[in-house]
Amino acid sequence: MPERASRRFPWLPLALLLVGIxxxxxxxxxxPKPRVTVQASGDGK
Structure with a gap:
């Protein structure tokens, strides 16, 4: 059981860093996307 926890620990900080990036x-x-969405919404209306 302790071996599994040790293996899961290293990917935890790595995943957090990836999410942050x-x-x-x-x-x-x-x-800049909201601007394009607003224009598309106006055109659709």
Whole structure:
């Protein structure tokens, strides 16, 4: 049982780091997206 916990520990911080990088990349990429969505919504209406 202790061996499994030890193996799961290393991927925990790694996954957190990956999520942080993805969020950092998605946040700026999502900012300019709302502008395009607003224009598309107006055109659709």
């Amino acid at each position: 993805v969020v950092f990349w998605v946040v700026p990429a999502m900012q």
